[in-house]
Amino acid sequence: MSVPGWFTDRLLSLQRAIAVALVVAQGGIAVTGSIVRVTGSGLGCPTWPQCVAGSLTPVAHPEIGPLHQWVEFGNRTLTGVVGIIAGLIVVAAWLGRPRRRRVLVLALIQLGGVALQAVIGGITVLTGLLWWTVSVHFLVSMGLVWLAVLLHRSLAEGDEPSEPLLPKALLHLQVVQAAVLGFLLLAGTFVTAAGPHAGDADTPRLDLPVDALAQGHADLLFLFLGMVAALGFAVHAFSRDAVLRRRYWVLVGVTLAQGVLGMVQYWTGVPEVLVSVHVLGAGAVVVATAALWVASRSRGPVPTEVGPTSHERLESLSDQPV
Numbered sequence: 335m336s337v338p339g340w341f342t343d344r345l346l347s348l349q350r351a352i353a354v355a356l357v358v359a360q361g362g363i364a365v366t367g368s369i370v371r372v373t374g375s376g377l378g379c380p381t382w383p384q385c386v387a388g389s390l391t392p393v394a395h396p397e398i399g400p401l402h403q404w405v406e407f408g409n410r411t412l413t414g415v416v417g418i419i420a421g422l423i424v425v426a427a428w429l430g431r432p433r434r435r436r437v438l439v440l441a442l443i444q445l446g447g448v449a450l451q452a453v454i455g456g457i458t459v460l461t462g463l464l465w466w467t468v469s470v471h472f473l474v475s476m477g478l479v480w481l482a483v484l485l486h487r488s489l490a491e492g493d494e495p496s497e498p499l500l501p502k503a504l505l506h507l508q509v510v511q512a513a514v515l516g517f518l519l520l521a522g523t524f525v526t527a528a529g530p531h532a533g534d535a536d537t538p539r540l541d542l543p544v545d546a547l548a549q550g551h552a553d554l555l556f557l558f559l560g561m562v563a564a565l566g567f568a569v570h571a572f573s574r575d576a577v578l579r580r581r582y583w584v585l586v587g588v589t590l591a592q593g594v595l596g597m598v599q600y601w602t603g604v605p606e607v608l609v610s611v612h613v614l615g616a617g618a619v620v621v622a623t624a625a626l627w628v629a630s631r632s633r634g635p636v637p638t639e640v641g642p643t644s645h646e647r648l649e650s651l652s653d654q655p656v
């Protein structure tokens with residue numbers, strides 16, 4: 335059944351707004367998770383899915399301070415908020431006309447990702463904040479941020495096979511760059527795992543030298559920056575697309591800022607507030623990289639399905655026998 339054009343336009347605007355909210359929420363939950371860690375509140379709710387045995391919400395406990403309880407419980411509550419946003423984008427994708435398989439699949443991945451993160455968070459708590467579970471928790475968040483950017487882009491493009499807007503060699507460079515970014519994020523979790531912010535005072539740390547891990551993390555950043563620089567020369571040589579160039583410079587800006595912030599962290603003894611800002615910066619680098627990725631490819635115009643105009647309805651009626 336056809337739907338009026340005004341309904342399709344408003345629904346598309348709503349879908350895009352929800353998709354933006356989802357990008358922010360998926361990145362934001364990683365930041366609040368870092369706040370849990372730097373405040374030592376990782377076991378503020380020592381069980382899962384309940385906060386404490388017999389209660390979903392914090393209750394007075396002789397061994398757990400109320401601040402730690404409420405910080406951890408607040409982070410869990412925000413997971414529910416992210417789930418609601420993900421659910422809304424699934425509903426909006428289902429109601430869209432035409433119903434687009436790619437949009438719906440990306441929306442369902444977001445909803446499934448939130449459920450997966452809840453389970454990973456539970457495993458993290460039940461294993462006493464084992465460092466590798468915290469790493470997985472963070473990396474999945476960054477993956478969902480990337481996919482949320484792709485979801486937002488899918489609402490502004492069609493469903494045709496992807497066509498490169500840059501030479502294919504540069505798209506291959508972007509693939510390698512994305513892989514390096516993944517290793518860069520992974521190395522960052524190793525530094526955190528060996529560092530001073532465990533999420534709880536009794537949590538065992540990764541038994542590796544922090545200095546060596548930090549140097550490896552920095553080396554990967556320099557490699558990533560080198561690839562960004564190479565991509566920049568090529569973008570400006572082969573493309574006059576203002577959007578593509580603007581997104582490139584956004585990526586340069588957030589990556590340089592993240593690098594400077596990391597050095598300041600190291601020199602100042604990793605203060606708590608800078609840890610959370612650094613996690614925010616990591617999310618910003620992921621968003622900027624994904625935004626440049628989607629701007630380098632085209633899938634054609636957004637498909638539309640609108641109802642007949644008033645003139646067409648009158649013509650249809652006039653053709654019917656009396």
